[in-house]
Amino acid sequence: MTAFKPLPAALAGAVLLATSLLAASAPAQAAGKPPPASPAGKQSAAADVAKARALMTKGRDDEALAILRPLAKGREAPSNALFLLGLAAIGAAHKPDIAEDDRDALLDEAIAALRKLLIRRPELIRVRLELARAFFLKGEDTLARRHFEQVLAGKPPAAVALNVNRFLAQIRARKRWSVRVGAALAPDSNANAQTKERTIVLDTPLGRLPFNYRSDDEPETGTGISVWAGGEYQYPLSPRWRLRSGADFSRREYRSDELDRMNVTAHIGPRWLIGRASDASLLASVRQSWLADEEDYRDLGIRIEGRHRLNRRTTAFLNAARHERRYEEREWLDGPVTDISGGIGWVATPTLRVNAGLGWGQQRTEEETQRHTWRSVRFGTTLLLPYGFTVGGTGTLRWTEYQGNWGPFVIGGVVSQIV
Secondary structure, eight states: OOOOOOOOHHHHHHHHHHHHHHHTTHHHHHOOOOOOOOHHHHHHHHHHHHHHHHHHHTTOHHHHHHHHHHHTOSTTOOHHHHHHHHHHHHHHHTOTTSOHHHHHHHHHHHHHHHHHHHHHOTTOHHHHHHHHHHHHHHTOHHHHHHHHHHHHHTOOOHHHHHHHHHHHHHHHHHOOEEEEEEEEEEEETTTTOOOOOSEEEEEETTEEEEEEOOOSOOOOOEEEEEEEEEEEEEEEEETTEEEEEEEEEEEEEOSSGGGOEEEEEEEEEEEEEETTTEEEEEEEEEEEEEETTEEEEEEEEEEEEEEEEOSSSEEEEEEEEEEEEEESSOGGGOEEEEEEEEEEEEEEETTEEEEEEEEEEEEOOSSGGGOEEEEEEEEEEEEEOGGGOEEEEEEEEEEEEEOSOOTTSSGGGOEEEEO
16 A cells, blocks of 8 residues: 555646546436435435535535435445445545545545446446546555556547546556466366377478377376466666566466476566656566476576557567576476567457467577477457456467477477477
């Protein structure tokens, strides 16, 4: 959490401008179907909402909250009451003389109300804008950035988009801590990278000839469980420079213990903020990997990361790494590993995110027959649905080409396969 500070004048103006530009359309956008009620009940609720709105225009947010809180209770609370409750709570939290605990409580109240409304109607841009602003004021920048980017995908007016970009720039400049935790199913059609074929055909000086492939291992297909967690802190060195340090943990577990894989990594190095839309990092990194709960290898090297926002909805990234790998037992696999990847993230709509990427890598092992190059293609998407449901998925296809000296049996000394 980031301690509260009054917004810079430019950002405070951004909030007011965004609010004023969309205020006229907000009640219609946020309107939902209220629960069945008598005409008298509807008139009373409408009168209370109108009274609360009038108080908010005079800056009397606390009085408006007292009126709106009873209206916003229950699963079928009127949408306009939820929306105004969120606005009033944000307004009350932004007062400079409020205690920090009270400010956090008000922002939590605003977030809860706006989230409740977005669960019903995830496409409402104005509601998402106010939710992003509440996260920003509370210092939860990862969530704020995500929602601001979704607002941009809704093609808001140019002035609103400009101010949202100012928020995003402020988030990037003040970023300190970041934490990530996740879990997923990990289906794999060939988890141990084996083949069931016992006869393979290779190009030789005598033509295409069959060879017997001897292996006691069969391809294993299964669904594993993947979990990961990590954190990072960025220490400000100057307005445009940060010192990054962090660590990550990941584990993929299958029914067969022999396929289990665990990694622990750590990194440290500078980050350069290049203008408003770009940044780059140069990191020293180390990794320890376990296979079947036994120490497998260690990596030590450097990593370069770059990111650039192409436009309101599209971000490009490029990562490159070079590490020296040393195995505990399989010393013939020791050698440098190079990995390069790039791609784009596209916020197609306020409820749909798409990402795609390409990768290339190479491992130069001491044993020539084990030297190989790989290429990969990745595609993923996430879709927000009504009632709080989110669906998505990611798929990766990877080719591996062994470049070792297989001659004189193989022309060119190259064997290719898809794993």
